[in-house]
Amino acid sequence: MEESRQDDNAIDQEEExxxxxxxxxxxxxxxxxxxxxxxxxxxxxxxxxxxxxxxxSGITFYLNVAEDxxxxxxxxxxxxxxxxxxxxxxxxxxxGVRALLSIxx
Numbered sequence: 001m002e003e004s005r006q007d008d009n010a011i012d013q014e015e016e017x018x019x020x021x022x023x024x025x026x027x028x029x030x031x032x033x034x035x036x037x038x039x040x041x042x043x044x045x046x047x048x049x050x051x052x053x054x055x056x057s058g059i060t061f062y063l064n065v066a067e068d069x070x071x072x073x074x075x076x077x078x079x080x081x082x083x084x085x086x087x088x089x090x091x092x093x094x095x096g097v098r099a100l101l102s103i104x105x
Contacts, residue, residue, distance in 0.1 A: 026095035027052055027059060033091055034061060034101070037084055042069035058098030061088070070105055 031050050038048050047066035052059055065073050074081045085101045092099035 023054070023059075023097065026092065026097045027054075029095065030059070030061065030088060030092055030097075030099055034063060034084070034088065037087065038063065038065060038073060041072045041080070042066065043072075044069055058100060059092070060100045060102060062102050062104055064104045067105070070103070073103060 031052065034050050035048060038050075039045050042048065042065050044066040047064070047069065049064040051062045051064075053062070063073070072080070073084070075083075081101075081103055088099050088101050
């Protein structure tokens with residue numbers, strides 16, 4: 001019985017490690033997607049800053065751009081921001097994770 005528990009714990013740990021590796025890859029790819037999209041929207045590419053926070057519900061990305069470019073990222077009535085969030089969500093779903101975007105001012 002004790003041996004069975006140890007085997008189960010080892011399997012659980014191995015699955016957790018595999019999940020973390022794939023999570024890291026997903027974070028890098030989703031961050032690259034956000035960077036790509038934003039570079040084509042803003043004037044000051046050097047001011048793009050993307051941070052992330054992993055939570056139990058998924059990954060939250062925090063996007064910071066230059067103050068003059070904020071309107072370009074948000075768009076009229078938030079349509080550009082909604083489109084970016086939709087693309088991010090679709091890409092995250094394909095990777096098996098949930099992603100949210102917070103546009104910081």
